[in-house]
Amino acid sequence: MAISKKTTPKKEITQNSENSEDKYEDITYEKDLKIRELFSDDETQILKKISDKQFEERNIFELRLKTKEAAKNSEITELISYPLIKKRLAYNLPHQQEGALRILRDLDGRALLADEVGLGKTITAGMVLKECIVRGFVKRVLILTPPSLVNQWKEELNSKFELDFKDIDTEKDWENTEFAIASIDRVKNFNPKTNKFKHESAHEIYWDLIIIDEAHKLKDKKTFRWKFVDKLQKKRLLLLTATPFQNNLIELYNLLALLRRGHLGTLSQFRRKFLYKGSERRPMNPEELKQKLGEVIVRRRRDEVKGIKYMKRIPKIHSLELTKEEMLIYKKVTNLLASNYYDFKGERINTTLAMHSILPKITSSSRSSMEFLENLINNPKYAETTKEMAKEVLEAFTDLKQDTKITNLLIIVEKILSQDKKAKIIIYTKHPATLKYISGILKPKKLKIVEFQGGLSADEKSRRIEEFSKKSQILVSTETGSEGLNFQFCNNIINYDLPWNPMAVEQRIGRIDRIGQKKDMNIYSLATKDTMEEHVVNLIINKMCCIGLVMGELPIILFNMGLDSNGKSGSTKFEERLMKAYLYSENNLGRFSTEIEKVEQDINKGILEYSHTKTNTQELFSSGDKNEHK
Amino acid sequence: MSINNKKLILEFFKEYTPSEKNGILIIPKAPNEFEEIFGKKAPYKLVFSLNKHNEVKGSEFITQGSYFLSSMKAYMYDKGQTSLIKLNIKTPLKIIDEIKTKQKITKITQSISYAILPEFTLFSNAHALNERKQVLKSYLIKDKKILDLDLTKFKFLKSDPKELHELDIQKQYHLAKEDFKRYLHDNVKDIKIKLKEKLETELERINVYYANQIKEKDDEIITCKKKIKTLKSNLRHTFYERDADILRRNISESEERCKMLEKRGYKKRLEEEEEFHLRDEINKHALVIENKLVNITIFYYPITTFSLTLEKDKKTDKQRTIEVSYDPLFKEFKNL
Numbered sequence: 001m002a003i004s005k006k007t008t009p010k011k012e013i014t015q016n017s018e019n020s021e022d023k024y025e026d027i028t029y030e031k032d033l034k035i036r037e038l039f040s041d042d043e044t045q046i047l048k049k050i051s052d053k054q055f056e057e058r059n060i061f062e063l064r065l066k067t068k069e070a071a072k073n074s075e076i077t078e079l080i081s082y083p084l085i086k087k088r089l090a091y092n093l094p095h096q097q098e099g100a101l102r103i104l105r106d107l108d109g110r111a112l113l114a115d116e117v118g119l120g121k122t123i124t125a126g127m128v129l130k131e132c133i134v135r136g137f138v139k140r141v142l143i144l145t146p147p148s149l150v151n152q153w154k155e156e157l158n159s160k161f162e163l164d165f166k167d168i169d170t171e172k173d174w175e176n177t178e179f180a181i182a183s184i185d186r187v188k189n190f191n192p193k194t195n196k197f198k199h200e201s202a203h204e205i206y207w208d209l210i211i212i213d214e215a216h217k218l219k220d221k222k223t224f225r226w227k228f229v230d231k232l233q234k235k236r237l238l239l240l241t242a243t244p245f246q247n248n249l250i251e252l253y254n255l256l257a258l259l260r261r262g263h264l265g266t267l268s269q270f271r272r273k274f275l276y277k278g279s280e281r282r283p284m285n286p287e288e289l290k291q292k293l294g295e296v297i298v299r300r301r302r303d304e305v306k307g308i309k310y311m312k313r314i315p316k317i318h319s320l321e322l323t324k325e326e327m328l329i330y331k332k333v334t335n336l337l338a339s340n341y342y343d344f345k346g347e348r349i350n351t352t353l354a355m356h357s358i359l360p361k362i363t364s365s366s367r368s369s370m371e372f373l374e375n376l377i378n379n380p381k382y383a384e385t386t387k388e389m390a391k392e393v394l395e396a397f398t399d400l401k402q403d404t405k406i407t408n409l410l411i412i413v414e415k416i417l418s419q420d421k422k423a424k425i426i427i428y429t430k431h432p433a434t435l436k437y438i439s440g441i442l443k444p445k446k447l448k449i450v451e452f453q454g455g456l457s458a459d460e461k462s463r464r465i466e467e468f469s470k471k472s473q474i475l476v477s478t479e480t481g482s483e484g485l486n487f488q489f490c491n492n493i494i495n496y497d498l499p500w501n502p503m504a505v506e507q508r509i510g511r512i513d514r515i516g517q518k519k520d521m522n523i524y525s526l527a528t529k530d531t532m533e534e535h536v537v538n539l540i541i542n543k544m545c546c547i548g549l550v551m552g553e554l555p556i557i558l559f560n561m562g563l564d565s566n567g568k569s570g571s572t573k574f575e576e577r578l579m580k581a582y583l584y585s586e587n588n589l590g591r592f593s594t595e596i597e598k599v600e601q602d603i604n605k606g607i608l609e610y611s612h613t614k615t616n617t618q619e620l621f622s623s624g625d626k627n628e629h630k
Numbered sequence: 631m632s633i634n635n636k637k638l639i640l641e642f643f644k645e646y647t648p649s650e651k652n653g654i655l656i657i658p659k660a661p662n663e664f665e666e667i668f669g670k671k672a673p674y675k676l677v678f679s680l681n682k683h684n685e686v687k688g689s690e691f692i693t694q695g696s697y698f699l700s701s702m703k704a705y706m707y708d709k710g711q712t713s714l715i716k717l718n719i720k721t722p723l724k725i726i727d728e729i730k731t732k733q734k735i736t737k738i739t740q741s742i743s744y745a746i747l748p749e750f751t752l753f754s755n756a757h758a759l760n761e762r763k764q765v766l767k768s769y770l771i772k773d774k775k776i777l778d779l780d781l782t783k784f785k786f787l788k789s790d791p792k793e794l795h796e797l798d799i800q801k802q803y804h805l806a807k808e809d810f811k812r813y814l815h816d817n818v819k820d821i822k823i824k825l826k827e828k829l830e831t832e833l834e835r836i837n838v839y840y841a842n843q844i845k846e847k848d849d850e851i852i853t854c855k856k857k858i859k860t861l862k863s864n865l866r867h868t869f870y871e872r873d874a875d876i877l878r879r880n881i882s883e884s885e886e887r888c889k890m891l892e893k894r895g896y897k898k899r900l901e902e903e904e905e906f907h908l909r910d911e912i913n914k915h916a917l918v919i920e921n922k923l924v925n926i927t928i929f930y931y932p933i934t935t936f937s938l939t940l941e942k943d944k945k946t947d948k949q950r951t952i953e954v955s956y957d958p959l960f961k962e963f964k965n966l
Contacts, residue, residue: 032912040920040921046712064709067702068703080696261835269842
């Protein structure tokens with residue numbers, strides 16, 4: 001063994017920064033074994049109590065000793081934190097507890113959790129985390145996720161595990177943060193000028209547990225992403241991905257090198273033992289490889305897990321034909337944006353950022369469109385000619401006698417309720433103004449309605465959820481405020497307007513597409529004929545969100561394609577592509593449609609690639625399950 | 631120590647009138663602080679078997695180490711840190727007779743003061759990966775000695791802190807703490823052995839991996855150099871200029887590659903990487919021992935001080951007064 005020369009025994013006294021401020025630490029080595037002895041500062045406090053002659057009854061101390069003994073649990077044979085989690089989960093899936101136990105007990109907390117999508121890897125990882133906290137194993141935890149999932153993770157950890165994680169945004173955020181969560185895309189940034197990672201503070205911390213979601217992106221050893229993770233000091237590492245094996249086995253080798261360096265030998269040894277010459281996809285000794293993988297990977301298939309039913313998403317797009325007057329207004333508004341949108345200096349405003357904030361508003365409802373125009377007229381930063389045009393459109397709106405969109409909404413609602421009197425419906429809109437407008441129209445129809453939007457207190461939220469589940473028929477909601485909530489008792493969603501971000505749409509659908517949903521889900525979406533909206537709705541609903549993917553797969557595909565992170569405008573790169581298509585088309589619908597088709601082709605490629613990786617992973621693990629479940 | 635969980639819970643909540651019905655222990659109320667720790671407000675339905683737990687909706691399953699018991703432990707965390715106990719020990723009257731037999735005394739006066747015996751209870755939680763060992767030990771100390779004495783055989787009286795003078799027990803605490811450290815290290819020997827074995831395997835894996843990595847790189851250079859040698863030899867024997875050109879190009883390429891391999895400083899880089907991963911494993915397998923003083927109990931009892939006026943010395947015609955104290959616990963006199 002060469003190690004001894006590298007770890008000269010030493011004795012040092014340090015302030016312990018890892019566990020608690022009020023402890024001091026004595027570090028010694030016995031050969032290579034590091035012994036950290038911590039002394040609690042309570043002694044000062046207790047000795048002071050004695051000198052101040054403050055005493056308690058002795059039986060209180062004896063009771064304290066007994067509770068200490070009763071709470072002692074030295075062996076991990078069950079999840080002692082489960083009763084605490086259980087009450088916050090809408091279901092009980094034994095495979096999640098079994099997975100968490102196996103990771104902790106058998107794999108010492110260093111594992112790749114490769115369950116198929118839909119089995120709740122986040123919950124299993126949360127169970128590992130909570131158990132470690134309850135048992136006092138961990139004090140400093142880092143979670144790295146794709147950009148679009150940071151908030152979802154934070155929300156789930158908070159609502160299901162009562163854990164508060166702090167977002168890492170700037171370099172300073174690492175200081176004194178015990179429970180940190182960060183977008184891996186943000187923290188992996190490398191500065192070639194300084195030859196350092198921008199967030200290198202993360203490397204100075206000793207983490208008790210690190211969880212990395214969608215870890216298949218760590219397949220390339222040469223990337224800064226891989227190097228950033230490799231440099232992190234960690235006691236336990238949990239990698240999550242449903243597709244650890246993408247296209248070649250070297251990628252899987254690189255992934256496992258993060259978990260246990262040398263577990264599969266050196267790269268040359270690995271090639272010699274497991275790879276056919278010229279082929280990096282098919283393993284040469286599959287059984288032996290599967291056995292080695294089983295020592296660090298936990299993987300379960302959907303078909304072997306009981307208790308989960310996967311229901312279908314049925315897309316129902318309602319194509320609306322606007323009246324002549326409405327179409328005229330629509331054209332005027334889009335024309336205003338495309339050709340007559342000027343600031344007070346007379347310069348044209350056509351940034352993606354501006355478009356992103358305006359376009360969804362004007363396509364949402366006449367109410368939100370009017371709100372936008374009113375703001376424009378009263379804002380001194382716009383050119384007078386633009387304001388004049390806005391006034392003209394606003395007048396036309398005021399004179400409108402019919403609102404085709406809201407009329408169609410009523411038709412859909414009546415149809416659903418006539419088929420099933422007990423049906424529940426969630427109507428989604430992006431804008432609070434539209435929410436009020438819809439409520440105002442529906443309420444006089446004697447429908448039982450609950451409004452749900454951001455800014456509600458936790459108590460008020462719970463009250464409204466209860467009201468919707470027990471008494472009301474319809475929930476009119478904006479996205480903000482309903483994140484992470486479970487509405488699996490409802491199977492109808494109506495997208496009154498649609499965000500141009502498929503992740504936001506997934507999250508809408510995700511409220512009802514959850515474990516526990518018993519019926520197929522109807523996804524209604526309103527789209528105005530011969531407008532941009534029609535094309536965007538078709539792309540997002542028909543080509544992305546309702547194509548038979550399991551909940552959680554679309555975010556992976558977008559992450560793989562790099563379309564889920566934010567672009568320069570602050571919107572996701574996917575949204576930016578749509579906005580660019582709009583700007584490029586210059587209000588020409590045919591051109592816009594061609595651009596959208598290009599986006600669709602790219603998405604199809606992403607889906608196909610993902611589908612290949614799924615097949616590859618399935619093939620690799622298919623006959624190895626016996627080993628995994630030993 | 632074997633704990634009866636039900637009995638313990640009854641004792642813990644005794645002021646909150648717990649009751650039992652059909653095998654369910656009902657705790658109607660609980661301290662607010664406990665409710666906050668447990669994360670749920672009372673009443674609680676406690677059951678002691680899994681079958682019953684599945685049967686009774688909203689029940690808490692109580693088992694060794696369960697969350698309810700852990701919450702009780704957390705609630706008690708800083709409670710009962712100091713106690714004061716007065717021992718019911720008196721100086722027997724016959725002691726005066728005993729004194730009288732030894733000295734010729736004209737006058738005896740008595741006064742009472744109190745002797746203290748501090749008892750320090752120390753707790754240690756040694757853990758690493760999934761290994762865990764908890765040690766609890768109490769030290770009763772008199773002067774500079776650790777006593778092996780059972781004070782529970784005495785009756786306890788109502789204590790009064792006012793009966794005691796200043797309490798400075800720093801030295802005794804230091805003695806207890808040092809002994810506890812020695813005791814503890816003997817107790818965690820088994821964990822250390824397990825950890826050392828595990829760590830050795832992990833370190834060996836890394837050592838082997840990097841040794842092979844370095845060897846592979848070395849081999850690559852050797853192969854490259856051999857190739858150059860062969861190519862040069864071929865060049866010497868080649869007949870056609872066209873072949874010679876190809877060989878010269880190959881030699882130049884191989885030399886370039888050889889130079890590049892050597893220049894990259896792979897050895898240093900790999901060694902640094904190895905060092906990092908070795909440290910990572912060492913930290914992962916580190917044994918963490920958390921020590922804590924959990925309680926100090928001051929035992930005290932009266933000692934009698936006798937002021938003895940002796941008979942006049944015939945030679946000097948002087949009368950002496952001496953003070954003797956008697957410790958009834960250790961049954962010994964002390965000349966003051």
